[in-house]
Amino acid sequence: MQSIKMPKSTNKQKKDFYRKHEIPKLFALLEEYPLRHQLIVKFALFGGLRRGEIAGIASDVIDFESNQVEIKRSLQQSTKGLRLKDTKTEDRRIITLPEQFMKDLYNYYIKKLDLKKEMANLWKGFEDVNGKEVFLLFSDEYGIPHRPDTLTQFWNRFVKRHKNELRRVRFHDLRHSSASLILSEGVNMKIVQKRLGHKDIQTTLNLYSHITEEDDKKASDVFDNFM
Template sequence: MRLTKSPKQTKAEIQPLSQYEAQTLINQAQQELAEAKAIKNSHKIMVSADLYMGIYIALETGMRLGEIMALRWSDIVIDSYITVQRSKSEVKEQNITSPKTGIGRKIQISQRLISALKEHQQIQNAYKKELEDLYENDSRIIGGLLGKGFHARHYSSRLFKQLLQRAGINRRIRFHDLRHTHATLLLLSGVNPKIVQERLGHSSINVTLDIYSHVALADQAVAISALDKLNL
C-alpha cells in the first residue's frame, strides 16, 4: 500500500442561486399556494404549503434537507430561533438521527420567517382537523399529507425540481444548493464567515472557507476597487 498513490479528490462545484433566482423561486412557491387556496383544494394547499415552507427555511437558515424534514414545532424557540437537534436520513428506512456533525445548533431567524411559520401552522391545523384520525400527529413542521412527512428524495427530486421548472430556472439545481445559496448571499453581503459557519453547522471555519472559496475570489474585485480609491 505504501507504493500506491491515493486518487486525487476533486471538489464538487456548487451551484448557488442568484438573489434574483432565489426570489423568483420563492415567488413561484407563494403563487402556487395562493392558487391552491383559491380553488379550496385542501390536499393541494398542504403540499404547496409544505414545499413553500421547506424552501423558505432552507434559503433563510442554510439547513440541510434532512434537518428540515426532521423539524418539529417545539424546535421553534421564543419566536426567535430554530434549534437543529436531529436529521432525517435519506436511506429507505428514513431514520431520525443526530445532525451530520453530531452536534446541534441554534439558528436565529427573521420575523418574516416567524410569520410564515405561524401561517403554515394554521394551514396544517386546519388540514389536521379535516383528516381527524387519519393524520399522524408527530408535530412535524413539514408533515406531508398524513403527518409522516415526505421521503427526502421525493421532496427534492420531484416536488422541488418540478417547481424549479415552473419558475423558469432550467439549470441543474439540487435542494442542497439552497444551503449554498444562503451561505453565498451572506458572504457576498459582508457577513463574517464565522457567523456563516455557525449557521451552517460546519465543524470548523476552514470547512466553510474551503467550500465558498469562489466567494473569496469574487470579493477580490472589491479589494481592487478599494485599492484604486486609495491611489497608492
C-alpha cells in the same frame, strides 16, 4: 503498479448558487405553489438547511417569539424505513429566520394542528429514534413524514417547469446560495460557519473561497482612488 496508491476521485458535482438579483424571481414563481413548498424552499435558502434537516423539523424546535429554530434532528431514509435521528453535536445550532417567514410558518403550523384535530384517531404521528413522539411540520395527513428525497423531486420538477425563467441549480445549492449571499453582504465567516453547522471553519472557507476572492478584489479597488 501495486505499490502505487489510487488517486482520490474528483468526480464531484460542481456547486452553484443563485445570485442576489435572482432571488426575487424565485420567490415570485414560488407564489403559485402551496405554502408547504414555499416554506421548504425558503428553509433551505434562508437557513442554509440540508433536506434531511428540513424534513425533520418538528414543533418542539420552533420559537415563534424569537423567530428562531433549533436544528437538532435529521430525517433519514434507511433500509428499515424513515428514521428521525439526532444530528451530530457539532451540527446542532440555533438559527434566526426572517420575521415574515416565521409568520407564514406559524400560519402553516396552526393549519397543521387543525388537521390533526380533524383526523382524530386516524392521526398516526411519528417518533424519533429515542421513542419520543414529535409533531413534524412536513408530513402527510396522518402525521407521517415525507421522504427527504421528495423535497429534491419537487425542486427538480419546479426548475424544469420554469427552465426559461430561472437558472437551474440543485436543491442542495440553495444551501450554498444562502451562505454565498450572506457572505457577499459582509456577514462574518464565523457566523456563516455556525448557521451551516460546520465543525471546522476551514470547511466553510474552502467551500466559499469564491466569495473571499471577490472580497479581495474589492479590497484592492479601495486603493484605486490613490492612483
